[in-house]
Amino acid sequence: MTLNSIVANFQTFKLVDLLDILIIAFLIYQLLGFVNRTRAGQLAKGALIVMAVYLVANILNMRTVTWLLNSLLQVGLLTLVVLFQPEIRRALERMGQTDQWAYRFFNKNRYNDTSLKGAWRSAIIAICDAAERFSETKTGALIVLERNTNLSEIVRTGTPVNSAVNLEVLGTIFYEGTPLHDGAAIIENGRIKAAGCVLPLSNNLDLGKDMGTRHRACLGIAENSDAIAIVVSEETGIISMAKNGVLMRHFDRQTLYTRLVDEMIPKETASEKSAAEGWKARGKRLLNWVNNKEEDEQQ
Structure with a gap:
């Protein structure tokens, strides 16, 4: 050419x-x-x-x-x-x-909603406490945190719960004697939407022999959606997390908490911070103007 x-x-x-x-x-x-x-x-x-x-x-x-x-x-x-x-x-x-x-x-994320951040933070604390308890007692557990991908089809395979996320409820769900302990608990908007849910299994052949059906289900939902899945092994007590089709293992309570906060409660961007600071400054100026107006009227 x-x-x-x-x-x-x-x-x-x-x-x-x-x-x-x-x-x-x-x-x-x-x-x-x-x-x-x-x-x-x-x-x-x-x-x-x-x-x-x-x-x-x-x-x-x-x-x-x-x-x-x-x-x-x-x-x-x-x-x-x-x-x-x-x-x-x-x-x-x-x-x-x-x-x-x-x-x-639209460059938006529903987890940036201020009303949901508190619910998610409380839910994450309860999930980390429960994961630590399950790890110590070697109780098998599978928890899925819904993000942008709608998991309504997965929710329909389980039993509706619609409960706040706390250590006692999670402990009851995954107690070995309950009928829901073999399935997954779905967390939506910081609340337990359903439990005993059936997840798609991963066909990944690289999973170790020490990881069974619960780990394959954890990885499967992460391959088919953008959800965050947490699994606790009932054989070893190891806490693992799956995201974007990748299974990460050997979490403790603190590392799990830090990772979940980063994933589920995004930090404010510089533009969001500047906008919030701008509104705060306007509010202060308005409050000062009102106070000065009241003082002038009293004089």
Whole structure:
């Protein structure tokens, strides 16, 4: 491509072309991030290796290898759809969560609501206290904290509770003698929405043999939604947390509390702080004006 053709392309460049490039770049970025967060990453690497081998074989005129790979690539799209079927389904389900996209579009998060911050902070303290108690007594527990992704379908699989989150209620739910202890407790807006809920199980083959169905359910809900899931092992008492399809282990009470506060109660941004300070300053000026007005009238 000559310099003149490059200049000619820039001369015909329009705003819609820039929008076209940005959309493609965004889709590629989202695709790479999706592949990196799931087990589809290994399949994607294998597909890239096959493509590289095909290019090398084509350049070196290796007829047999080229014919074999060419036959394979002809049905490659259908093969990829079959291989990536679970991941494609999860991606479409998450895209279908309209409330999550709306919050992202308007750059808002419902947990920034001041009325919910206190409820979430109290709930987090109770959850951490309960997790520490469960760890000491080796009581199995599974707690899911709903964020932007709607978990109403998961809630319908359990028993409605609609209770405040406290140590006593969580202890009763996960007591081995109760009918709800094998399921998950769903926390919504700082309250226990339901208990005994059935969660989707993860197909991750990298989970250790010491982690059973409860850990697979904890990881499964984190793979299928943006929820935070906490699990306590009844064999080892280890506290683990799952987020975005990743299971993190060996939490104690303090590290769990710090992590949950960071995830569920976002800190105010600089613009929010400046806006709050501005309103406080206006309120003080108004109060001073009222006080001065009253003093003038008394005199």
